[in-house]
Amino acid sequence: MSCCVDPDSVIALAKDNNASRDELLLASRPLGDGLLQVDLSVPAAHCGACITTIESALKRLPVVEQARVNLTSRRVSCVWRETVDGKPSDPTVILDALTGCGYRGHLFTAAAEEDDKARTRLLQAVGLSGFAATNIMLLSVSVWSGADAATRDLFHWISAAIAAPTLIYAGRFFYASAWNALKRGRTNMDVPIALAITLSYAVSLWETIHHGEHAWFDATVTLLFFLLIGRTLDHVMRNRARSAITGLARLVPRGATVLNDDGQRRYMPVEEIAVGDRIALTAGERVPVDATVISGASDVDMSIVTGESRPVAVSVGSELKSGAMNLTGSLTVRAVATARDSLLSEIIGLMEAAEGGRARYRRIADRAASYYSPVVHLLALITFLGWGIFGGDWKQAMLISVAVLIITCPCALGLAVPVVQVVAAGELFRRGIMVKDGSAMERLAEIDAVAFDKTGTLTLGRPRLVDSSGEAGDRAIAAGMAAHSRHPLSMALAGQFDALPAALDGVREIPGAGLETIRPDGIWRLGNPRFALTGAAAETDEARSAVVLSLDGRERARFLFEDMLRPGAEGAVAALQQRGFSAYMLSGDGRAVVADTARRLGIDGWFAALTPKGKVEVCEDLAVKGHRVLMVGDGINDAPALAAAYVSMAPASAADVGRQAADLVFLHESLDAVPDAIDMSRKAGRLIRENFALAIGYNVIAVPIAIAGYATPLIAAVAMSTSSLIVVANALRLGRMARRRPAADRQPRTAILSEAMGTAP
Amino acid sequence: MNLLIYFIPIALLMGGAGLAAFLWSLRSGQYDDLEGASWRVLDDDD
Numbered sequence: 001m002s003c004c005v006d007p008d009s010v011i012a013l014a015k016d017n018n019a020s021r022d023e024l025l026l027a028s029r030p031l032g033d034g035l036l037q038v039d040l041s042v043p044a045a046h047c048g049a050c051i052t053t054i055e056s057a058l059k060r061l062p063v064v065e066q067a068r069v070n071l072t073s074r075r076v077s078c079v080w081r082e083t084v085d086g087k088p089s090d091p092t093v094i095l096d097a098l099t100g101c102g103y104r105g106h107l108f109t110a111a112a113e114e115d116d117k118a119r120t121r122l123l124q125a126v127g128l129s130g131f132a133a134t135n136i137m138l139l140s141v142s143v144w145s146g147a148d149a150a151t152r153d154l155f156h157w158i159s160a161a162i163a164a165p166t167l168i169y170a171g172r173f174f175y176a177s178a179w180n181a182l183k184r185g186r187t188n189m190d191v192p193i194a195l196a197i198t199l200s201y202a203v204s205l206w207e208t209i210h211h212g213e214h215a216w217f218d219a220t221v222t223l224l225f226f227l228l229i230g231r232t233l234d235h236v237m238r239n240r241a242r243s244a245i246t247g248l249a250r251l252v253p254r255g256a257t258v259l260n261d262d263g264q265r266r267y268m269p270v271e272e273i274a275v276g277d278r279i280a281l282t283a284g285e286r287v288p289v290d291a292t293v294i295s296g297a298s299d300v301d302m303s304i305v306t307g308e309s310r311p312v313a314v315s316v317g318s319e320l321k322s323g324a325m326n327l328t329g330s331l332t333v334r335a336v337a338t339a340r341d342s343l344l345s346e347i348i349g350l351m352e353a354a355e356g357g358r359a360r361y362r363r364i365a366d367r368a369a370s371y372y373s374p375v376v377h378l379l380a381l382i383t384f385l386g387w388g389i390f391g392g393d394w395k396q397a398m399l400i401s402v403a404v405l406i407i408t409c410p411c412a413l414g415l416a417v418p419v420v421q422v423v424a425a426g427e428l429f430r431r432g433i434m435v436k437d438g439s440a441m442e443r444l445a446e447i448d449a450v451a452f453d454k455t456g457t458l459t460l461g462r463p464r465l466v467d468s469s470g471e472a473g474d475r476a477i478a479a480g481m482a483a484h485s486r487h488p489l490s491m492a493l494a495g496q497f498d499a500l501p502a503a504l505d506g507v508r509e510i511p512g513a514g515l516e517t518i519r520p521d522g523i524w525r526l527g528n529p530r531f532a533l534t535g536a537a538a539e540t541d542e543a544r545s546a547v548v549l550s551l552d553g554r555e556r557a558r559f560l561f562e563d564m565l566r567p568g569a570e571g572a573v574a575a576l577q578q579r580g581f582s583a584y585m586l587s588g589d590g591r592a593v594v595a596d597t598a599r600r601l602g603i604d605g606w607f608a609a610l611t612p613k614g615k616v617e618v619c620e621d622l623a624v625k626g627h628r629v630l631m632v633g634d635g636i637n638d639a640p641a642l643a644a645a646y647v648s649m650a651p652a653s654a655a656d657v658g659r660q661a662a663d664l665v666f667l668h669e670s671l672d673a674v675p676d677a678i679d680m681s682r683k684a685g686r687l688i689r690e691n692f693a694l695a696i697g698y699n700v701i702a703v704p705i706a707i708a709g710y711a712t713p714l715i716a717a718v719a720m721s722t723s724s725l726i727v728v729a730n731a732l733r734l735g736r737m738a739r740r741r742p743a744a745d746r747q748p749r750t751a752i753l754s755e756a757m758g759t760a761p
Numbered sequence: 762m763n764l765l766i767y768f769i770p771i772a773l774l775m776g777g778a779g780l781a782a783f784l785w786s787l788r789s790g791q792y793d794d795l796e797g798a799s800w801r802v803l804d805d806d807d
Binding site: 047052070072076128129131138 | 765769772773776777779780783784788792793794795797798800801803804805
């Protein structure tokens with residue numbers, strides 16, 4: 001057992017593993033020779049001890065050929081044999097072994113490969129431009145320190161020869177992006193960059209051919225080098241968050257057990273399930289496609305679909321939506337829609353319609369560039385005309401205007417934003433908050449209202465015992481009965497009860513009603529009042545769920561439950577309101593429950609019984625009133641609102657589609673992540689503005705020098721590097737600013753380190 | 762001046778060797794898991 005996992009969570013995990021052999025087989029890809037590779041996401045792995053624990057546990061299994069942990073992407077890639085000793089092997093032991101050492105393993109579809117290639121291409125370009133920059137800089141230094149005539153020409157020619165392929169290979173990112181922007185009649189950051197590197201190279205080559213004194217090859221490639229670093233950082237940040245997010249638990253099942261007409265069971269991928277297929281659902285499985293029940297009865301947890309916190313009783317004829325969880329009984333259902341036409345696709349349609357504020361948002365850097373590049377280009381043109389008309393020497397006018405372009409090229413601007421955002425995202429990542437891209441962080445800094453979903457976001461969707469009556473002996477019987485059921489209320493009763501549960505057998509579960517056992521003293525029932533009590537009225541207190549224990553229809557004990565608040569929910573809401581944000585609650589749950597939760601949290605603006613469309617409308621309403629809304633939600637029904645809001649956040653436990661829609665995902669259970677992320681994004685916003693001010697300040701000093709015609713390549717090189725270094729150094733302050741506060745957060749890491757050192761002989 | 766004919770190619774070759782080494786390390790996956798590598802260095806039982 002490693003330091004990183006507490007034993008309680010292992011016990012909690014133990015019953016949660018329900019991936020089958022077929023499912024693993026579906027997720028593996030063949031390597032030939034009877035070997036298969038499966039990539040599992042292990043979000044909890046975070047240190048050296050985790051690597052050792054996981055790898056040694058997996059390698060001990062006979063079915064596993066090789067296992068390797070990647071700590072950066074929190075994944076285990078595991079090569080396993082299809083047959084062991086001639087018999088087909090069972091790969092589920094891999095997941096069991098992971099669970100056994102305290103890590104939850106998730107399957108996921110590998111879509112991240114494309115991103116990885118882009119990263120490699122960027123890194124190769126950085127390497128090449130770095131090589132070119134250093135070598136040309138060495139040659140340039142020789143020129144500046146006095147090489148002349150033939151030597152200088154030789155050096156210039158060598159520089160030109162190095163710079164040309166670099167320009168094509170490393171500059172293609174900027175050319176492509178600038179061309180795309182121009183095609184659509186817009187400008188972005190890359191237009192002035194592309195122009196500056198091209199012009200500076202052309203002019204330098206012309207100078208070299210005519211044995212000129214000043215060549216700008218070093219400026220061209222240094223510029224490329226710095227800008228590519230900025231771009232690579234931006235990419236790596238997005239990539240890391242994305243791969244961590246796709247690695248989280250998926251809620252829509254990958255496959256389902258289909259019953260053929262001849263009674264055979266076959267495990268099929270969700271995509272292949274056709275309308276009319278009969279599907280067997282055992283307790284604990286999720287509904288793969290929209291379906292109706294044809295036999296059996298059960299309770300179904302719809303919270304991720306509708307936001308309803310209480311399980312719904314279903315029987316023959318009930319309709320089920322994909323994503324709902326079957327809790328208590330086995331069901332046979334008939335598919336009424338394919339995976340493509342199920343609820344999910346409806347939601348995705350709503351999401352596409354809702355993408356509003358986000359699509360219109362332009363990145364800070366691009367907005368800056370839209371002011372910046374016209375000014376710069378105008379300045380260069382005026383310089384050219386001014387020197388041409390008043391100086392009379394058009395060749396010199398050309399050289400000076402190119403110098404203006406190079407000096408003003410947004411080198412520091414290109415670094416000003418990504419460096420800050422990468423540092424901020426790294427800090428948030430350390431606290432379990434993943435930011436999908438830089439634009440999300442920019443938008444987060446601008447919000448003034450926060451809208452929360454209820455079930456699964458403000459509350460955990462898990463009931464908590466708040467009140468009970470009855471004698472200790474009766475309560476022990478209730479706990480003993482509850483231990484036989486998977487219903488959330490039963491599990492809460494069995495888990496949270498203080499008395500020692502009585503050992504009972506012959507407990508029968510009646511789905512949609514409760515539990516029943518026959519003992520010598522009579523019939524004991526535990527369940528909703530209508531089931532347990534003879535002639536009971538409907539529930540009175542709607543905000544709380546009541547469970548009654550009865551003997552022969554007479555009440556012996558009563559238990560009241562409410563939905564458990566997410567840890568830190570009260571503090572987070574209070575902290576947000578204190579900072580001047582207005583808080584709202586948008587829920588699909590019933591009025592009484594929503595009102596009760598709102599009262600507990602001190603939220604005034606709440607909306608109950610909202611459909612997914614209703615949530616979008618509330619978000620749009622707020623936007624029309626001039627608010628910029630952060631939506632925090634987790635369910636499938638929240639996904640359209642997550643897409644419609646100005647910026648959105650989801651817990652890691654959210655539905656796949658919700659996580660994909662959200663801009664930020666937080667891993668830890670506590671809702672403190674919300675104010676934390678807002679604080680960090682605001683700090684980052686302040687540093688970005690500081691960096692812009694620094695970059696503009698540099699231009700205010702450097703541009704007059706260039707216009708006056710005093711900017712030599714040497715001055716340009718010094719000025720550009722200095723401004724870039726200042727901007728980067730300023731961005732790194734963010735890490736220190738953030739680290740000063742949570743000292744507790746950093747402690748475990750040193751402890752782990754010393755333990756790892758201690759175990760080494 | 763004559764020495765330059767030797768030195769410049771040598772300098773470029775050395776730089777090129779560095780670049781080639783970087784590209785090779787990139788391609789062989791040494792940058793895939795920087796965080797894990799920093800822990801594996803402490804681990805000496807495999």
